[in-house]
Amino acid sequence: MPVSASDPATVAVSSAKSVAAPLGQRPLYQEVAERLREQIFNRELEPGSWIDEQKLTAALGISRTPLREALKVLAVEGLVTMKLRRGAYVTEMSKQDVSQVYHLLGVLESDAAAEVARHAGEGELAELAKLHEQLEAEVEQRDAFFATNETFHQRLLQIAGNRWRTQIVDDLRKVMKLNRHHSLFRQGRVGESLAEHRALVQALLARDADRAQALMRAHFENGLAAASAN
Helix, strand or coil: CCCCCCCHHHHHHHHHHHCCCCCCCCCHHHHHHHHHHHHHHCCCCCCCCECCHHHHHHHHCCCHHHHHHHHHHHHHHCCEEEECCCEEEECCCCHHHHHHHHHHHHHHHHHHHHHHHHHCCHHHHHHHHHHHHHHHHCCCCHHHHHHHHHHHHHHHHHHHCCHHHHHHHHHHHHHHCCCCCCHHHCCCHHHHHHHHHHHHHHHHHCCCHHHHHHHHHHHHHHHHHHHHHC
């Protein structure tokens, strides 16, 4: 398949050259998967773009075997779609995909919130409250707010203590990064999200499991509505 100089795959190759740090101690295919994952999340490889295996292997100085193993990993995560006789493409999310992922995140994380309200230690609840205070302070700093928001959700899942749920949510959140229309991009959504977090933390501190579960479910329903409106 011909590729122009402006093709996203070509951009990814030049980016790969610019970060040509030595590959580390992990299996080679895992290092390659992480490189590609970063390029996908940074939009150096756009959703729907074809992944030029030949150019990537040349840029990274590797054979096709570790690259193809890496692509299999990304396909399992949902970040890459393999098409028969056409190769690998960065997954492009449909509106239905976005709706289904938000639904699953709402189910899984609301269940985790209820578990935390019931069983978390006082120190763990205080840690979540501190993360929320950090969110409040970062409301005007979008990148920092996004990072702390993700940390809050990750920590809540860790405290809830089901590694299978955490693994599934982690994969779903990776896929959500493919969505062109992030819910927090909508005007006013950051403030709404912050208020939802505030109410959630209050429910957790009060150990009100039913309310915490309902608030987390509503948080994702509102996030979907915001993402769909963009």
